[in-house]
Amino acid sequence: MPTSYADSAAAGGNVAASGGSRSSYVPPHLRNRPSSTVPQVSASYGASVSGDERFGRGAPSGDGVYFGGPRNDYNQPAYGGGGGRGGWNNRSGGWDRGREREVNPFSDDAEPVFDEQENTVINFDAYEDIPVETSGDNVPPPVNTFAEIDLGEALNLNIRRCKYVKPTPVQRYTIPISLSGRDLMACAQTGSGKTAAFCFPIISGIMRGQGVQRPPRMPRMAFPLALILSPTRELSCQIHEEARKFAYQTGVRVVVAYGGAPVNQQLRELERGVDILVATPGRLVDLLERARVSLQMIRYLALDEADRMLDMGFEPQIRKIVQQMDMPPPGIRQTMLFSATFPKEIQRLASDFLSCYIFLAVGRVGSSTDLIVQRVEFVQETDKRSHLMDLLHAQIANGVQGKQALTLVFVETKKGADSLEYWLCMNGFPATAIHGDRTQQEREQALRSFKSGHTPILVATDVAARGLDIPHVAHVVNFDLPNDIDDYVHRIGRTGRAGKTGLATAFFNENNASMAKALSELMQESNQEVPAWLSRFSSRQSYGGKNRRGGSRFGSRDFRRESFDRGADFYGAGNAGGDYGGYGAADSGYSGGAYSAGVTSAWD
């Protein structure tokens, strides 16, 4: 091997080490703060937060357990006080009235095991070239600051608590669109502030109480006003955690429902009232069939990882929920679809759920992978384990392990995950596994153990491929390559976060021939060195199954445009293609913001 793996792994520890003028990735909640005021995570704090609490289960329901606790360092006037609720929160029946106190969702942010040393130098010059495409009729112009939008006092306070100072590009564009009531199909990567992009307008809209209409009085039936669906339980948990922060003390109540967890607890939460329901499809269908949830009051529908939600496995359930229960039709409800990738056949499907929607793409070619060093190694099936062991040993030798860097190993099957986990443990590597055959408790425990660094190796199936925000993943190993290039992109996007370059290693052999072409194209687009043998594989490959959409890596273009701009390269060199009709002026004036262009990790 020309360059040793270990070199890359070592370089992966630090952006500066990889040279170049790339700015460090700044997590959304730390953006735009002078670095001296970036809060350091205190090691003592957080130890008392039970793991369960982080996942929204077994949360202490006591009165303000965390109020006045070690982490109440916001220095916000009116924080926790009675102020700030006037005018905006006139909805009757704020759920947190009276004796019951809303648990402070900002108290469980810390990850005490790690040193949060991500020093946050933002390269403001670098991100101005983030291309943005919008299409559709009468697209509302983007905003540059949160102040330009009247989201409401309580929500603004939470935005400050989250340390958001300026909206990210995707938020700039999507918030005015959704506040104006339009349906939306948005291509934007997780970590780019996508969750906030759909949560803010939903929370704000609910606070305003637009379309005030009391739900029918039905005992034990919940009438959420907004529904957020995601493809995995852990992702739903994550969205719930984030939405709780945004909704804190707004009077807007967020509840999560997903399978594998005791349904009774979720039912109790629902009975206490729900404005925003975050759910996975299976459990929601269950709740609908038990008549414990009605969708007739739904005003907002958001699908996260929408392309996954509408693919073969999920589509029937989604259709049932959206079209065959009591949800108001498109045009009455507002629908927002988000994903990093949006193949046009899925776009076509998705348009069934939308009404006169706006298409938005934020990102640029290769942005998903610029900071990730991608390596592909030819490894026969029988050699994979020993090869993995070599990589892990090299990692330890280079101190990466000592620095609590995490390694995420993707395999194809659940059985394969179990046996690899077992084998790693037998060989002295602290590993755990997450996949769909494990109990939900085991899954959440595995994720916690991995995140905390207690078990710095996680063997995973695709259940962990999308959406999950796991800081400190330094290395993603595609022990088995996926069969879909989009899955590859999602998987490697778990690394490279928090200002570090990531490393992604793939084991390739004859069984992956169908991936050769897409893989080498993707690597080329992200300026990776493509091994000669892989190029030979890809030229040998006749016509790959699923391939690059119109030659553009990131995202997609609006499929409704296909007829008239065939051949034009979206985001192509020279850009001519970057502005589509009617929006050029606004786009070229686009500047400022909390993003550095090289925010690979954040943009998966």
Added chain:
DNA sequence: AAAAAAG
């Protein structure tokens, strides 16, 4: 063929 999502 596999994974995810209800129990």
